[in-house]
Amino acid sequence: MQRANFCLVLLCILSFSCQQVERPSSHTYIHSIIDSLPLNKTKNILIYTINPNDCISCIYGFKAMNKEIEENGNGRLYVISVDRLIEKNALSKKIKDIDFLPENDKAIIWDKKIYDGINVSVGKNLPSSMVFVYDPRKDSILYFRIIREVSDYKELRKALCSAK
Amino acid sequence: MVRYLIFLLMLVCFLGGCTRETNHFHLSETTDSVKIDESKIVMTRFPGGLKEINDSIIGLINNNQYISLYNIVTGENVLNFSTASINFDSLVKNTFQKRFLGKRLYNYTPESAGGLSGGNSQVAGFDYYNHSFYIYVNILVDVNYDNDPEKLKKLYEEPSLKALKEKSGDFDLIVGEYLEFIFITDEQFNLTRIVPLFERNKLLTDDYCPYYLKNYAANNTALFVPIQKNQTPVNLHSKVLTGSGIYTLAKIDLNVDEGVEYALESKNIDFDGYTLGQYYSSCLMFKSSFGKLYFSNGKEICEIENEKKLFSKTYLARNEWISDFYSQEGYLLLTTYKTYKKTNPTEMDNAYEIDSTGNISAKIFDLKSQAWKEIKEFKYNSSKSFYITNDKIIYIEKGKENYVIKTIQYAES
Numbered sequence: 001m002q003r004a005n006f007c008l009v010l011l012c013i014l015s016f017s018c019q020q021v022e023r024p025s026s027h028t029y030i031h032s033i034i035d036s037l038p039l040n041k042t043k044n045i046l047i048y049t050i051n052p053n054d055c056i057s058c059i060y061g062f063k064a065m066n067k068e069i070e071e072n073g074n075g076r077l078y079v080i081s082v083d084r085l086i087e088k089n090a091l092s093k094k095i096k097d098i099d100f101l102p103e104n105d106k107a108i109i110w111d112k113k114i115y116d117g118i119n120v121s122v123g124k125n126l127p128s129s130m131v132f133v134y135d136p137r138k139d140s141i142l143y144f145r146i147i148r149e150v151s152d153y154k155e156l157r158k159a160l161c162s163a164k
Numbered sequence: 165m166v167r168y169l170i171f172l173l174m175l176v177c178f179l180g181g182c183t184r185e186t187n188h189f190h191l192s193e194t195t196d197s198v199k200i201d202e203s204k205i206v207m208t209r210f211p212g213g214l215k216e217i218n219d220s221i222i223g224l225i226n227n228n229q230y231i232s233l234y235n236i237v238t239g240e241n242v243l244n245f246s247t248a249s250i251n252f253d254s255l256v257k258n259t260f261q262k263r264f265l266g267k268r269l270y271n272y273t274p275e276s277a278g279g280l281s282g283g284n285s286q287v288a289g290f291d292y293y294n295h296s297f298y299i300y301v302n303i304l305v306d307v308n309y310d311n312d313p314e315k316l317k318k319l320y321e322e323p324s325l326k327a328l329k330e331k332s333g334d335f336d337l338i339v340g341e342y343l344e345f346i347f348i349t350d351e352q353f354n355l356t357r358i359v360p361l362f363e364r365n366k367l368l369t370d371d372y373c374p375y376y377l378k379n380y381a382a383n384n385t386a387l388f389v390p391i392q393k394n395q396t397p398v399n400l401h402s403k404v405l406t407g408s409g410i411y412t413l414a415k416i417d418l419n420v421d422e423g424v425e426y427a428l429e430s431k432n433i434d435f436d437g438y439t440l441g442q443y444y445s446s447c448l449m450f451k452s453s454f455g456k457l458y459f460s461n462g463k464e465i466c467e468i469e470n471e472k473k474l475f476s477k478t479y480l481a482r483n484e485w486i487s488d489f490y491s492q493e494g495y496l497l498l499t500t501y502k503t504y505k506k507t508n509p510t511e512m513d514n515a516y517e518i519d520s521t522g523n524i525s526a527k528i529f530d531l532k533s534q535a536w537k538e539i540k541e542f543k544y545n546s547s548k549s550f551y552i553t554n555d556k557i558i559y560i561e562k563g564k565e566n567y568v569i570k571t572i573q574y575a576e577s
């Protein structure tokens with residue numbers, strides 16, 4: 001019953017978690033990461049922080065979202081919370097939902113510290129996979145949400161298209 | 165005269181032997197370490213559920229998908245259990261769906277079960293008893309309760325759902341729910357039986373929820389599992405309900421669907437002041453020694469059968485918690501850790517009561533004199549997960565590129 005209650009609470013969070021959140025400027029940590037990457041910095045950038053062990057209930061959300069937002073043509077960064085080479089090799093073969101092939105305007109970082117750094121920069125330090133929309137021109141986060149809590153892509157898409 | 169002196173000497177030695185105090189246990193100064201073999205299973209998360217299977221083999225939960233057995237001397241991965249060959253769709257139809265036929269609709273989709281790193285279920289716990297493994301497996305399913313008005317009514321009593329209904333009107337309710345199973349195997353992980361862990365009416369009526377995920381102890385035909393009185397709404401800052409007539413454990417019969425007995429009244433093991441958050445984050449441990457089964461709630465240790473307290477929380481600092489223990493004759497071996505409030509907690513730290521962990525120690529407690537005899541602090545902080553056996557303390561550490569099994573011997577002197 002307690003577990004069912006948790007699911008219900010989650011359902012409600014899903015229903016009410018549609019507000020777009022604007023964070024103040026000077027997210028210099030994300031700026032320092034993005035700066036050296038070959039991503040188009042004239043448009044907003046989609047950032048996923050992925051914990052491969054987290055997504056029991058977020059996998060559908062991530063799959064659908066990744067596909068849905070793809071057409072917008074924004075740069076995207078995947079930060080995966082894995083450090084060891086042996087893990088990286090094993091997971092590269094296992095994870096089918098991220099295209100690891102090199103591509104313009106896409107970057108993949110395997111680094112737990114960077115994963116933690118980005119999540120902590122918005123006050124989330126649980127091992128939860130998250131999605132961010134970052135405006136590199138203003139060094140500002142326009143949207144962030146734990147992936148399994150995203151229920152409405154309209155807000156995400158709106159943030160991706162918006163210029164602050 | 166010489167003969168008299170020898171006799172006197174012998175007498176002194178004999179008397180000395182008779183009055184000798186009980187032997188003391190001592191922790192070894194050295195720590196043995198061996199690299200874990202990842203040729204078969206790559207560890208993509210810190211392994212959990214550490215348990216000793218025999219003198220040379222330990223078991224670990226890997227990636228929430230495997231129970232892996234390792235030789236603690238060589239680090240070799242000798243055997244792995246997984247649910248890869250299990251057809252959960254059919255299992256759900258033949259268990260939960262059959263039981264609630266016409267009332268509830270269960271929908272299992274394998275893609276959601278294992279997350280991004282694959283798998284068709286979560287392998288999240290195990291116990292080893294009498295040459296058998298009792299493995300806890302859960303799967304996430306969608307449940308439609310439209311034809312179960314009784315349950316539906318209860319669900320809609322949830323305040324947040326009530327509010328949603330008032331705001332948005334009627335809506336289709338699909339509940340994401342975990343279905344739980346115990347897979348029983350032999351020593352070679354050959355599956356002998358799958359037991360669906362149906363809700364027990366007695367627990368439902370008395371408003372208890374069993375927490376198999378926290379831990380359990382197998383005992384041939386039954387499982388001892390921690391239980392908790394339901395609280396609505398769920399709030400991690402709420403106090404755990406304790407007192408006379410409230411129980412901390414349930415004995416779940418694995419042969420009878422409705423078979424359940426209560427054990428260990430909460431008045432005999434102190435949960436006073438525990439918040440739900442502390443309950444969920446503490447190490448609830450079961451341990452057998454000398455034929456007796458003990459339970460620790462993270463602060464105190466009790467023998468389950470006669471509810472006798474073996475260790476009281478008065479010997480721990482206020483912020484100190486037990487992570488594991490082993491009862492020797494006259495002594496207790498414990499590993500403990502301390503929690504500290506963070507200086508700059510994030511909103512999640514506050515919401516989930518996440519504290520910093522430190523001062524991880526191995527300790528020896530003399531039950532006769534009720535005093536600490538030896539304390540050894542660990543200088544690392546990667547996990548509070550230890551396993552104490554009858555002669556050693558085992559733990560896992562993660563290095564830059566490898567995981568290692570570490571052991572500290574202890575012995576009588």
